[in-house]
Amino acid sequence: MKIDTIFLLGAMALGMGPSAFGDPLPSWNDTASKKAIVAFVEKVTTPGSPEYVDPAERIATFDNDGCLWSEQPMYFQAFYILDRIKTLAPQHPEWKDKEPFSSVLKGDLKSALAGGEKALLEMAMATHAGLTDEEFRNVVGDWLATAKHPKTGMAYNAMVFQPMLELLAYLRAEGFKTFIVSGGGIDFLRVFAEKTYGIPPEQVVGSSIKAGYEVRNGKPVIVKLPEMNFIDDKEGKPVGIHQHIGRRPIFAAGNSDGDFQMLEWTTAGEGARFGLLVHHDDGDREFAYDRESHIGKLDRGLDEGPDRGWTIVSMKADWKSIYPDNAKP
Amino acid sequence: MKIDTIFLLGAMALGMGPSAFGDPLPSWNDTASKKAIVAFVEKVTTPGSPEYVDPAERIATFDNDGCLWSEQPMYFQAFYILDRIKTLAPQHPEWKDKEPFSSVLKGDLKSALAGGEKALLEMAMATHAGLTDEEFRNVVGDWLATAKHPKTGMAYNAMVFQPMLELLAYLRAEGFKTFIVSGGGIDFLRVFAEKTYGIPPEQVVGSSIKAGYEVRNGKPVIVKLPEMNFIDDKEGKPVGIHQHIGRRPIFAAGNSDGDFQMLEWTTAGEGARFGLLVHHDDGDREFAYDRESHIGKLDRGLDEGPDRGWTIVSMKADWKSIYPDNAKP
Numbered sequence: 195m196k197i198d199t200i201f202l203l204g205a206m207a208l209g210m211g212p213s214a215f216g217d218p219l220p221s222w223n224d225t226a227s228k229k230a231i232v233a234f235v236e237k238v239t240t241p242g243s244p245e246y247v248d249p250a251e252r253i254a255t256f257d258n259d260g261c262l263w264s265e266q267p268m269y270f271q272a273f274y275i276l277d278r279i280k281t282l283a284p285q286h287p288e289w290k291d292k293e294p295f296s297s298v299l300k301g302d303l304k305s306a307l308a309g310g311e312k313a314l315l316e317m318a319m320a321t322h323a324g325l326t327d328e329e330f331r332n333v334v335g336d337w338l339a340t341a342k343h344p345k346t347g348m349a350y351n352a353m354v355f356q357p358m359l360e361l362l363a364y365l366r367a368e369g370f371k372t373f374i375v376s377g378g379g380i381d382f383l384r385v386f387a388e389k390t391y392g393i394p395p396e397q398v399v400g401s402s403i404k405a406g407y408e409v410r411n412g413k414p415v416i417v418k419l420p421e422m423n424f425i426d427d428k429e430g431k432p433v434g435i436h437q438h439i440g441r442r443p444i445f446a447a448g449n450s451d452g453d454f455q456m457l458e459w460t461t462a463g464e465g466a467r468f469g470l471l472v473h474h475d476d477g478d479r480e481f482a483y484d485r486e487s488h489i490g491k492l493d494r495g496l497d498e499g500p501d502r503g504w505t506i507v508s509m510k511a512d513w514k515s516i517y518p519d520n521a522k523p
Numbered sequence: 524m525k526i527d528t529i530f531l532l533g534a535m536a537l538g539m540g541p542s543a544f545g546d547p548l549p550s551w552n553d554t555a556s557k558k559a560i561v562a563f564v565e566k567v568t569t570p571g572s573p574e575y576v577d578p579a580e581r582i583a584t585f586d587n588d589g590c591l592w593s594e595q596p597m598y599f600q601a602f603y604i605l606d607r608i609k610t611l612a613p614q615h616p617e618w619k620d621k622e623p624f625s626s627v628l629k630g631d632l633k634s635a636l637a638g639g640e641k642a643l644l645e646m647a648m649a650t651h652a653g654l655t656d657e658e659f660r661n662v663v664g665d666w667l668a669t670a671k672h673p674k675t676g677m678a679y680n681a682m683v684f685q686p687m688l689e690l691l692a693y694l695r696a697e698g699f700k701t702f703i704v705s706g707g708g709i710d711f712l713r714v715f716a717e718k719t720y721g722i723p724p725e726q727v728v729g730s731s732i733k734a735g736y737e738v739r740n741g742k743p744v745i746v747k748l749p750e751m752n753f754i755d756d757k758e759g760k761p762v763g764i765h766q767h768i769g770r771r772p773i774f775a776a777g778n779s780d781g782d783f784q785m786l787e788w789t790t791a792g793e794g795a796r797f798g799l800l801v802h803h804d805d806g807d808r809e810f811a812y813d814r815e816s817h818i819g820k821l822d823r824g825l826d827e828g829p830d831r832g833w834t835i836v837s838m839k840a841d842w843k844s845i846y847p848d849n850a851k852p
Contacts, residue, residue, distance in 0.1 A: 250717070250723060253725075327765055371725070373725075380766070380769070381769070384769045388579070394579060394769075395768065395769025395770050396582075396700070396702075396725075396726075396767070396768045396769055396770070397725075398769060402766060405762050405765050405766060406758070406762065407758040407759075407761040407762050407765075407784060407788065408758075409787070413791065414761065414784070414787055414788050414791045416761060416762065416765045416788075423766070429735070429736040429737075430736075432736040432743065432745060433734050433735065433736050433745065436656055436734050436745045437709070437731060437734060437752070438725070438767065439724065439725045440709070440710070440713045440723075440724025440725055440727060441724050441725070455736060455743070458738070458743055459736065459743050459745075462742065462743045
């Protein structure tokens, strides 16, 4: 146990939150968004407050793509899938004449992705299934360690939002349990979520394919199967939260209309609730997109969010920095 | 924060486990089973031990029926289902002529259950689906508060095993995260698991039916649907662990061959591992059954468990008491 942990435990024993030691959100400007977050956390964690929430019920859920890390020009998991198709192509001569694989191999991403979600799903299945969980973890880990984002040249898991890392840590220090609830693949996320976000595998909810258990030469393995299990997006998010977490969050953060139902479900509960939408309005430091975007479309959320009491975070106005200082290539 | 928690935190800061303050397993006799458990916990939690395990990896999974509470003469959830069929019968006149419902309504349980798992599943679906998650929680909670076990006259959730409650608390005090991994219904378990076992909803893995999300008169609800989602039994247990927890346990406890694969998966991992099977050999204080039982059959586990290094716990020899002292009716 480190000295600062002992200090923190001592401070907790005295009933002081970590915020007593300084600004818990140093990368957030002192605007209305930050004030709303801090006010919410204080009222649900202060004993005796009329809106006090028992620590067991302090569940916070975060979307990943576009909320905790960037998602342009396409979902980072899609880059993984495309790279993986190229790697596996020699073992799949039939892909040369089969869409969407042939377009990927010709470097024609636009045609490859023209089939929309269905094409992406087909490619995800072809590149995820058949591996044991251990093999999959290694393949994704190797990819993350070497692949670079086409625009920034940064590692994908370095393109995480510093203000959101601070928010996750702040909530945890105040007794919240933080979860990812993502449309992305649950096992893909689990490869880096613990190290990158401090979120352990058991607190990751995501889309998944089915899995099987078998004993191969005396060694038990979990194998990923080519069959869809669950799509954790839109109406799927409250369902995934129900199945996986089993209670309603009091805090939910997202950035697109795929998160609408998660925020709706969260903020419809009784007592104090917090809904947060990250608005990508900073084309200089990140990417600017919302109502018309093919990825991370935010339209209904911008229209209805403010009336529902949700906080719309402007990356441009509310955030001092985007990526961690040490993330630059 | 209570004084004893502050004391415990202080003790943890000094590197002392709670066992320093007395016997963590007072309801266990001082036999080989208890010694094996304590030796395992000490070697994986003692810093510097060659088999030390990082707290994040200290995952312990427990079966529920027959492992944390009794399961005879039939699964307690089956009693719930039968009671619920009787309650709902006036709204379902068609059940009078439809098996297995008609046998239930005639009080002929043997015929009702003759259809095996399929019949039980059909009844589970008919009595679980259609409710919102909130309605289901209330209905099960009301049932638990009033229903009595036919033999003991005790409330069902009082028929929990005191030695296992101590084991759960001991592991948690030593930095383990404890999970239920049950063939029973995940939402049924969640109604009482937190209060009864100290296991929060998000750490319950079980069988499930599908769920949907809808907005009814402006109010969002989760509705349980009449379609099977996942059966968390036998090979399903390692799969459920994979999907829900995302890492392999280092400790697993069960009592039947339905837990075989969970223990196999757990103990096949590298490093120190612990597999535990509760053997129901105490007909005086509980129920005696194993190889031939229609519920909780334990056959392969008895044959292969010892060679695999699993600890077979004799309820008769290893446990000083069965149910908590204050559980008597």
